[in-house]
Amino acid sequence: METRWKFFVLEALKSLRGNFATTVAAVVTVLVVMFIAGIGIALGSYVYNYSNKVRDDVTIRAYLKDSATDKQIAEIQRTITETPGVQPDSLQFISKDDAILRLQEQLGKDSELLQLTLGNPLPASFEFKAVDPDQTATVAKAVAGLPGLDPPRAGLPNPDYGAGKADRVLKTAGTITLVLLGMGVVLAIAAVLLIGNTIRLSIFARRREVEVQKLVGATNWFVRLPFMIEGMICGVAGAIGAAVLLAVSYQTLLADRVESAMSGSGSPNAIAFPLLVVLLILAGLGIGALGSGLTMRRFLQV
Amino acid sequence: MLKRDSPSEALRRPERLEDPGPVQIADTALRSEDELEREAEERRRRRAEALAAMAGETSEFQRPFAPRAEAMILLENVTKVYPGDVVGLRDVTLQIDKGEWVFLVGPSGSGKSTFIKLLLKEIDATSGNVQVGGRSLRTLKRSQVPKLRRNIGCVFQDFKLLPTRTVYENVAYALEVQGQRQEVIKRKVPEIIGLVGLADKIDKLPHELSGGQQQRVSIARAFVNHPPLLICDEPTGNLDPETSIGIMQLLYRINRAGTTVLMATHDREMVDKMRRRVIALEEGRVARDDRRGGYVEEDEA
Ligand SMILES: Nc1ncnc2c1ncn2[C@@H]1O[C@H](COP(=O)(O)OP(=O)(O)O)[C@@H](O)[C@H]1O
Numbered sequence: 001m002e003t004r005w006k007f008f009v010l011e012a013l014k015s016l017r018g019n020f021a022t023t024v025a026a027v028v029t030v031l032v033v034m035f036i037a038g039i040g041i042a043l044g045s046y047v048y049n050y051s052n053k054v055r056d057d058v059t060i061r062a063y064l065k066d067s068a069t070d071k072q073i074a075e076i077q078r079t080i081t082e083t084p085g086v087q088p089d090s091l092q093f094i095s096k097d098d099a100i101l102r103l104q105e106q107l108g109k110d111s112e113l114l115q116l117t118l119g120n121p122l123p124a125s126f127e128f129k130a131v132d133p134d135q136t137a138t139v140a141k142a143v144a145g146l147p148g149l150d151p152p153r154a155g156l157p158n159p160d161y162g163a164g165k166a167d168r169v170l171k172t173a174g175t176i177t178l179v180l181l182g183m184g185v186v187l188a189i190a191a192v193l194l195i196g197n198t199i200r201l202s203i204f205a206r207r208r209e210v211e212v213q214k215l216v217g218a219t220n221w222f223v224r225l226p227f228m229i230e231g232m233i234c235g236v237a238g239a240i241g242a243a244v245l246l247a248v249s250y251q252t253l254l255a256d257r258v259e260s261a262m263s264g265s266g267s268p269n270a271i272a273f274p275l276l277v278v279l280l281i282l283a284g285l286g287i288g289a290l291g292s293g294l295t296m297r298r299f300l301q302v
Numbered sequence: 303m304l305k306r307d308s309p310s311e312a313l314r315r316p317e318r319l320e321d322p323g324p325v326q327i328a329d330t331a332l333r334s335e336d337e338l339e340r341e342a343e344e345r346r347r348r349r350a351e352a353l354a355a356m357a358g359e360t361s362e363f364q365r366p367f368a369p370r371a372e373a374m375i376l377l378e379n380v381t382k383v384y385p386g387d388v389v390g391l392r393d394v395t396l397q398i399d400k401g402e403w404v405f406l407v408g409p410s411g412s413g414k415s416t417f418i419k420l421l422l423k424e425i426d427a428t429s430g431n432v433q434v435g436g437r438s439l440r441t442l443k444r445s446q447v448p449k450l451r452r453n454i455g456c457v458f459q460d461f462k463l464l465p466t467r468t469v470y471e472n473v474a475y476a477l478e479v480q481g482q483r484q485e486v487i488k489r490k491v492p493e494i495i496g497l498v499g500l501a502d503k504i505d506k507l508p509h510e511l512s513g514g515q516q517q518r519v520s521i522a523r524a525f526v527n528h529p530p531l532l533i534c535d536e537p538t539g540n541l542d543p544e545t546s547i548g549i550m551q552l553l554y555r556i557n558r559a560g561t562t563v564l565m566a567t568h569d570r571e572m573v574d575k576m577r578r579r580v581i582a583l584e585e586g587r588v589a590r591d592d593r594r595g596g597y598v599e600e601d602e603a
């Protein structure tokens with residue numbers, strides 16, 4: 001059996017070398033498909049994890065007016081502590097300085113310039129959590145409207161607990177994913193057709209061999225397997241190329257930024273790269289098999 | 303066993319080829335008559351087994367006549383119409399017995415190749431019943447077609463050899479395709495190549511051989527499995543008369559050892575010399591079926 005597989009794979013490789021130009025065209029198309037699919041999957045999985053994280057992050061922030069008096073602040077703190085359902089040890093006072101420091105940590109050095117020109121635009125705030133995340137809205141309402149709190153503005157409720165934020169993120173991500181999916185499908189169809197074209201040329205180039213195979217009683221799968229393998233080699237080659245391209249472009253374009261932006265622990269992760277590669281290779285196999293399968297149905301009646 | 307051509311009779315009868323010409327079957331391949339008979343007996347046994355394997359199914363078709371002997375090929379009212387209303391065969395009914403040698407003659411377009419393609423189930427009859435080895439091809443499943451073809455050796459005018467493979471590889475190919483083990487292939491292939499007289503050409507490529515030698519390779523490939531039926535579509539059509547005689551002698555020996563041979567041909571001299579059964583087609587009909595006929599009807603000749 002081992003020698004037979006060698007026979008089939010060698011046949012497939014021989015015939016791929018035979019029509020090099022069309023093979024390259026097919027492989028490059030698969031590569032582009034897989035590259036886009038790779039970006040789509042990575043982005044999609046990142047956004048999905050991010051929105052989950054936002055949803056789980058039930059921290060309520062009550063922003064204070066810059067003009068709030070110490071008495072008002074103490075009163076607010078008391079109300080929060082006495083509200084049933086608040087996690088007692090979750091309450092934290094974030095001063096204006098704390099707030100700007102956090103932002104600087106997140107954005108890096110560029111933000112120093114921002115502070116120099118604008119002063120400190122960030123308000124002080126109380127941060128606290130509900131014991132039960134489902135109670136977040138109720139708990140937040142108890143604090144709303146206290147004197148010394150910044151009044152809510154359009155689109156910016158106070159206290160703010162990220163209501164609807166997860167949904168907004170998901171909606172945007174959904175649109176992006178849909179666009180990528182559409183592109184992916186169109187390109188996948190192109191890839192299937194181009195692999196089909198490669199296989200068609202192979203069938204033509206080897207029609208004599210196929211004729212002899214039928215003559216001496218080769219079974220259907222014996223005749224078809226080399227072409228099947230040929231298509232799948234195209235698909236896998238494209239997928240591997242895309243994986244390499246994804247890794248390289250991530251390293252050169254994104255790695256630095258992503259690392260600085262996500263240095264904090266618990267930042268959301270995209271799909272693991274090895275898993276992504278496995279997915280792409282499986283998709284490549286599928287596209288290859290489909291391309292050669294459809295072509296053989298038309299051009300290789302055994 | 304066989305009515306007209308019992309094997310012992312076939313062996314005793316002097317060959318009808320008066321002038322074998324300068325091309326001889328390789329002497330190394332010739333065995334003593336005893337040996338030949340033992341081998342023939344053994345092959346007959348193996349063929350019987352192969353046939354039994356093919357004959358899993360009996361036809362429910364009402365035969366219009368009683369079969370004379372065990373049929374290798376049976377056509378009953380077979381008509382083949384190609385797309386565009388081109389008639390390939392028209393209501394053909396005939397039987398070819400096991401072990402028989404039959405010439406199929408007729409002008410170009412008379413339906414000889416159509417006849418052969420029907421037997422290989424390359425095409426299906428438009429109407430009527432085709433049986434090979436007792437098995438109806440109408441009800442033969444697609445998946446069983448390879449098995450049918452493994453039991454039919456085929457020799458064509460254009461040899462159908464693979465140009466990038468050596469003589470050995472071309473013959474081995476038929477066995478590889480059938481999933482034979484390498485040790486079997488290594489034993490059988492040189493043996494059959496020796497038998498057709500090409501032992502010294504075994505590593506040559508087809509283009510390094512003469513036409514006659516290439517045809518011997520294709521016969522070796524067709525016969526390496528010892529199929530019970532050998533079909534030849536104008537096997538000597540591309541060869542000069544002297545080379546043709548060598549090829550015919552080779553096929554004749556194969557037939558004498560018990561294999562049924564059906565040969566479409568334009569070779570008038572050969573048909574006239576061998577005096578075998580001749581089926582003449584004209585526009586798809588059987589115009590003549592002579593037991594010991596010539597290329598054309600006797601009173602015409
Ligand atoms: N694939 C085909 N499609 C249409 N007509 C065909 C096809 N093959 C053969 N024919 C026609 O069938 C008739 C018999 O052809 P064929 O069996 O090849 O004759 P022969 O082998 O005796 O020359 C001819 O008229 C030929 O043109």
Ligand SMILES: [Mg+2]
Pocket residue numbers: 414415
């Ligand atoms: Mg013909």
